[in-house]
Amino acid sequence: MTPRPHHLLLHPRPEVRSHSRSRAAALALTALLLAGCGSGVTTQDATPDPAAALTLENCGREVVVDAAPTAIVGMHPAQTELLLRLGLADRMAGQAQAAAQALPEDVAPLAADVPVLGEVAPPSREELLAVEPDFVYAPTTYEFSAEQGFASLDQLEQSGAAVYVATGGCADRRMTGEVTDLFEDLTALGEAFDVQDEAEQLIAEGRADLEAVEEATAEVAPLRVAQVYYEGGTLQAIGAGIEHDILLRAGADPVHSPEQEAFSDFFAAPLTPEALAAEAPDAIVFAAYDEEHEAATREYLTTTFPDMPAVAEDRLIAVSTADMFPGTLGNISAVEQIAAALYPEQF
Structure with a gap:
C-alpha cells in the first residue's frame, strides 16, 4: 500500500495526539489541522513595478518578496500543480512529497525535470535548503515543523526564502475555511511571481466553474x-x-x-x-x-x-x-x- 499522505482529515485532536506514533502515521494525521488566517497583498507603490518588493500578508506574518522568484518549491503535489498551471515549471527548484499523490495527467509532464524533494514526507531541513529556494509554497505550516526535522520558517527566511502558506492552511482558519480562499492565494502568488494574467485567468475559470454548479443545483x-x-x-x-x-x-x-x-x-x-x-x-x-x-x-x-x-x-x-x-x-x-x-x- 502507498504510504499515507499527511492529510489533515486524519489528524487527532491536539490534546490526544500520541508522540509515539510512527512517522508515517504522523504525516497522515497532520495537514488540515493547520489552516487559518486570510492573506493579502500590499505594495510599496500605488503603481507597483512587478520586480519591486512587495509584502504578502499571510497567516499573521508579513512575507517580503524582493523580486519575482526563480527558485520555487511546491511543498505538496496540490501546490506543485497550481504552480505548474501558473506557467512556472522553469522556475521551480523542487517538488515535495511527490509520491504522496500523482499530479493530474495534463500537467505531470511539466514536472518531469523538477527535482523531487522527499517522497511521501516533507523534505528534511538539509534537503530543502540544499536547493537554495527563494520562495516556498506550502498547504499548511506543518511542513515547517522543526521538531520533525523540517526547515522552520525562521531558517528558511534566514536563508533568503520567502515562505507562503495557503490561506486555508493557516492555523486560525481551519474551522472556517472556504473554497474561495484559493482565490486569495492566486492573487497573492500572481503578484509575487509576476504572472498576474495567468492567475486572473485561473480565478476567472474557478469562479465560473463554481457559478455553473450553483446554477445547476439551484x-x-x-x-x-x-x-x-x-x-x-x-x-x-x-x-x-x-x-x-x-x-x-x-x-x-x-x-x-x-x-x-x-x-x-x-x-x-x-x-x-x-x-x-x-x-x-x-x-x-x-x-x-x-x-x-x-x-x-x-x-x-x-x-x-x-x-x-x-x-x-x-x-x-x-x-x-x-x-x-x-x-x-x-x-x-x-x-x-x-x-x-x-x-x-x-x-
Missing part, C-alpha cells in the same frame, strides 16, 4: 450527505472547514455541520457505525489517497451499512485527498465532482 431538492474518513477500522465524521464548504457548494444538505457540539473546536470527530446508520444519509462522500484506500473504504461502507440509502442507491462518492488540501484547484474540482454525482440529471 432548484434541486438537496440530498442529505455525510462526509466521513475511514482507515484502519476507525471512522471519522467531517463537519467543518473547507470540506464542509465543498459540500454546501455542491448543493448538499450536510449531515454534520460546525453548529454541532462535536465540531465546536475541531473539524473532525469520531463517529460510531450506529450513529452513522441512525442518520441514514442519502449519500456519503469520503476522501481516499489511492485506489487501494478507496476500495477498502467502499468495502467497509457497503458491508457495514447494506441497507443505508447511500449504499443501496450507490451514492458513495470518493474524492482525492489532494483535492481537500488548502490552496489547491482541486477544491473546485471536488465541488464539481460531488455535485455531478449527487445530481447527474443536472449536468
Whole structure:
C-alpha cells in the first residue's frame, strides 16, 4: 500500500495526539489541522513595478518578496500543480512529497525535470535548503515543523526564502475555511511571481466553474450527505472547514455541520457505525489517497451499512485527498465532482 499522505482529515485532536506514533502515521494525521488566517497583498507603490518588493500578508506574518522568484518549491503535489498551471515549471527548484499523490495527467509532464524533494514526507531541513529556494509554497505550516526535522520558517527566511502558506492552511482558519480562499492565494502568488494574467485567468475559470454548479443545483431538492474518513477500522465524521464548504457548494444538505457540539473546536470527530446508520444519509462522500484506500473504504461502507440509502442507491462518492488540501484547484474540482454525482440529471 502507498504510504499515507499527511492529510489533515486524519489528524487527532491536539490534546490526544500520541508522540509515539510512527512517522508515517504522523504525516497522515497532520495537514488540515493547520489552516487559518486570510492573506493579502500590499505594495510599496500605488503603481507597483512587478520586480519591486512587495509584502504578502499571510497567516499573521508579513512575507517580503524582493523580486519575482526563480527558485520555487511546491511543498505538496496540490501546490506543485497550481504552480505548474501558473506557467512556472522553469522556475521551480523542487517538488515535495511527490509520491504522496500523482499530479493530474495534463500537467505531470511539466514536472518531469523538477527535482523531487522527499517522497511521501516533507523534505528534511538539509534537503530543502540544499536547493537554495527563494520562495516556498506550502498547504499548511506543518511542513515547517522543526521538531520533525523540517526547515522552520525562521531558517528558511534566514536563508533568503520567502515562505507562503495557503490561506486555508493557516492555523486560525481551519474551522472556517472556504473554497474561495484559493482565490486569495492566486492573487497573492500572481503578484509575487509576476504572472498576474495567468492567475486572473485561473480565478476567472474557478469562479465560473463554481457559478455553473450553483446554477445547476439551484432548484434541486438537496440530498442529505455525510462526509466521513475511514482507515484502519476507525471512522471519522467531517463537519467543518473547507470540506464542509465543498459540500454546501455542491448543493448538499450536510449531515454534520460546525453548529454541532462535536465540531465546536475541531473539524473532525469520531463517529460510531450506529450513529452513522441512525442518520441514514442519502449519500456519503469520503476522501481516499489511492485506489487501494478507496476500495477498502467502499468495502467497509457497503458491508457495514447494506441497507443505508447511500449504499443501496450507490451514492458513495470518493474524492482525492489532494483535492481537500488548502490552496489547491482541486477544491473546485471536488465541488464539481460531488455535485455531478449527487445530481447527474443536472449536468
